[in-house]
Amino acid sequence: MSRPENMTPLPSPAPLPPVRRPFWPRPPRGEPRAKRPLHVFSQVALLGLLLAVAPLPASAGDASHGGAFQTVESIAAAAEGALSGPDALVEASLDPGLRMPPCAHALKAQALSAVNVEVQCPDGWRLFVPVRVQRVQEVLVLTAAIAPGQPIPEASLKVETRDMGRMAGVPLADVAEARGQTLRRGGRPGQVLTRADLVAVAVLKRGEPVTLVSGSGGFEVRMAGRALADAGPGEVVRVENLSSRRVLAGVVAGPGEVRVGR
Secondary structure, eight states, rough: OOOTTTTTOOOOOOOOOOOOOOOOOOTTTTTTOOOOOOOHHHHHHHHHHHHHHOOHHHHSSSSSSSSSSOOHHHHHHHHHHHBBBTEEEEEEEEOTOBBOOOOSOOOOEEESSSEEEEOOHHHHHHHHEEEEEEEEEEEESSSSBBTOOOOOGEEEEEEEEEEGGGSSSSOOGGGGTTTEEESOBOOOOOOBBGGGGEEEHHHHHHHEEEEEEEEETTTEEEEEEEESBOOOOEEEEEETTTTTTOOOEEEETTEEEEEEEE
16 A cells, blocks of 8 residues: 655654753862751651651550550569479560560469479460579589699688579589688689589598597497508598508598498
């Protein structure tokens, strides 16, 4: 189909004017640049973000009864009370931003396990709260460095409360238990003393003459003997009966004396 010769083409649309950005004059060299004002939409977005993260007023979240929310402190106290004791330190783990409806009655708590407590409001809601429990005990602690074999001075001992979960062995709790003892491997300040750390001061030396005592009920027999090892009071030591040349085991009763037999 041929195009009519009298048809004129449509005029081209006028070009759009270019987008012109605002001109900010460059400050003279050495002077700081002025901050450009935020776009109006950026200002609105920033205002909305600030309102979204703004904390609630104190009157809306701090009332434990009759307020807008139950306080986190009251819920934590109820959870910790379920597992607290004279030898336990309990710490509840709660989000500070927790928002629970206010409870008109006292909260009730029940321990479900050693690490979980159920806290409930008699009016309806309940919450499972994770807790961390530390079993504590009074223990004997060194306050100064002690060399191996050195008698422990009483001034270098004190009693402290420590977490039992971080201890190995049986800790001592009384200063009298370490009186007159020495350390097997030495000690450092702050070290908790256990029974395995202590060695009684030797009152018998290997090769020394000793008196062997046997008998009971008012009847005793004393014999001459010889110690075959170093030992302290109350420790078991091997001795030799000089008359029969028999080797016996006895308990050190005191300096130079070992009780053998029953």
